[in-house]
Amino acid sequence: xxxxxxxxxxxxxxxxxxxxxxxxxxxxxxxxxxxxxIDSEVTIGNNLTSRLMGRKGIIKIAxxxxxxxxxxxxxxxxxxxxINTIRDYEVVEKKIIELPEEISGLVRCVNxxxxxxxxxxxxCYRVVGRSPLTLKCCYCxxxxxxxEIKLL
Amino acid sequence: MSAKSxxxxxxxxxxxxxRILDLATGFEACPNQRILEGKVAATLFFEPSTRTxxxxxxxxxxxxxxxxGFSDAATSSSTKGETLKDTIKxxxxxxxxxxMRHYLEGAARYASQVTDIPIVNAGDGANQHPSQTLLDLYxxxxxxxxxxxxxxxxxxxxxxGRTVHSLLMAMKHxxxxxxxxxxxxxxxxxxxxxxxxxxxxxWHETSVFSQEIINQADIIYMxxxxxxxxxxxxxxxxxxxxxxxRNNMLDNSRDNLKILHPLPRVNEIxxxxxxxxxxxxFQQARNGLYVRQAIISSLLDLV
Numbered sequence: 001x002x003x004x005x006x007x008x009x010x011x012x013x014x015x016x017x018x019x020x021x022x023x024x025x026x027x028x029x030x031x032x033x034x035x036x037x038i039d040s041e042v043t044i045g046n047n048l049t050s051r052l053m054g055r056k057g058i059i060k061i062a063x064x065x066x067x068x069x070x071x072x073x074x075x076x077x078x079x080x081x082x083i084n085t086i087r088d089y090e091v092v093e094k095k096i097i098e099l100p101e102e103i104s105g106l107v108r109c110v111n112x113x114x115x116x117x118x119x120x121x122x123x124c125y126r127v128v129g130r131s132p133l134t135l136k137c138c139y140c141x142x143x144x145x146x147x148e149i150k151l152l
Numbered sequence: 153m154s155a156k157s158x159x160x161x162x163x164x165x166x167x168x169x170x171r172i173l174d175l176a177t178g179f180e181a182c183p184n185q186r187i188l189e190g191k192v193a194a195t196l197f198f199e200p201s202t203r204t205x206x207x208x209x210x211x212x213x214x215x216x217x218x219x220x221g222f223s224d225a226a227t228s229s230s231t232k233g234e235t236l237k238d239t240i241k242x243x244x245x246x247x248x249x250x251x252m253r254h255y256l257e258g259a260a261r262y263a264s265q266v267t268d269i270p271i272v273n274a275g276d277g278a279n280q281h282p283s284q285t286l287l288d289l290y291x292x293x294x295x296x297x298x299x300x301x302x303x304x305x306x307x308x309x310x311x312x313g314r315t316v317h318s319l320l321m322a323m324k325h326x327x328x329x330x331x332x333x334x335x336x337x338x339x340x341x342x343x344x345x346x347x348x349x350x351x352x353x354x355w356h357e358t359s360v361f362s363q364e365i366i367n368q369a370d371i372i373y374m375x376x377x378x379x380x381x382x383x384x385x386x387x388x389x390x391x392x393x394x395x396x397x398r399n400n401m402l403d404n405s406r407d408n409l410k411i412l413h414p415l416p417r418v419n420e421i422x423x424x425x426x427x428x429x430x431x432x433x434f435q436q437a438r439n440g441l442y443v444r445q446a447i448i449s450s451l452l453d454l455v
Contacts, residue, residue: 111257113256113277113278114256114257115257115258115261115262115276116258119235119236119237119262121237121262138258138261139257139259139261140257140258140277140279141160141258142257143343
């Protein structure tokens, strides 16, 4: 009989596991990746104990794989996330998230006079600094520090 | 959709900047040419700016083109809630080039993405005004014979002054020494000082508009110190007269010194400076005409 203190969610046969998501960002990750709109099986665990980050979230998505630029969209909120690709119960690939050079959507420009806050359009930013994270709006050319970055 | 546009001075390489200045020299020698015959330019001024609009419209008229447009958003359909995108798309059906001023920052960049005709940014909020920068460069080169190796004093509001920021960005191609002269509240922002460090631009900073700085300058670029920029009005009262240029301050200045100002001027250059041959701000504004002729004809591939 399995040890009940180790209760695991069902092992994934094929699909993707996203691990090490900050607990307070888990549902944001769900929405950025549009996991609330897919038909395949999604298992979500949150506030799990993590030696690395205290508490963490984890998402298992059956029969679904992600392109790199698709998954990298969560880099802003879950920079330490790890992506495991599972085929036939085996981890066949482990990836870490990478912040892309350019970010479309996701973030609201800090400048209220920016065109992106006044027209029905998708904002766009260039990553001009990685640590600390600094974004530059492709339109109004304002730069934003980590603290100023607010998700849409 | 990526027609050639001029949105930000940083879009232009050193070679492109010099090409515009060379073309402008040609237009100064011969400002009336019919090269825009049969072309229509739209001047869309979502925010009024009479000075800039007249300069652009004169540039088109003297080249034989026609002008359509509006000079105030109140007379355009944006008051009915039309998006910028729709306005630009509609006007693109009629005009060969759009010259636009907008109160929102990034508006010209967005416009350049939704149309396939060239966009000239004639100012987007506090962001960019590249034709002003090019006419500043033209004025410096014309009066000094070069753009490199000069002593340039930027005086007044260096915190909010869009023109001085853009000028600095363009001058990364032409190594000179800058003197930032501003009250502490309106000092050059840290990001532009960092830009200078990153690009090897030499600079000195002071809050005293001293005789020493005036006497060694080749160019003094004056800007307006506006009361509304101060959070502390006591501070404004203290500094408001400290950044005014008067004629007697020029007595020991260099012979080649020229005084520039983006205009409009209020009181930061005393009236008695106007008759000094070193005062150059009105000619500087006229140079804007030639530079804008160069920009328009270059974007339309007519030169």
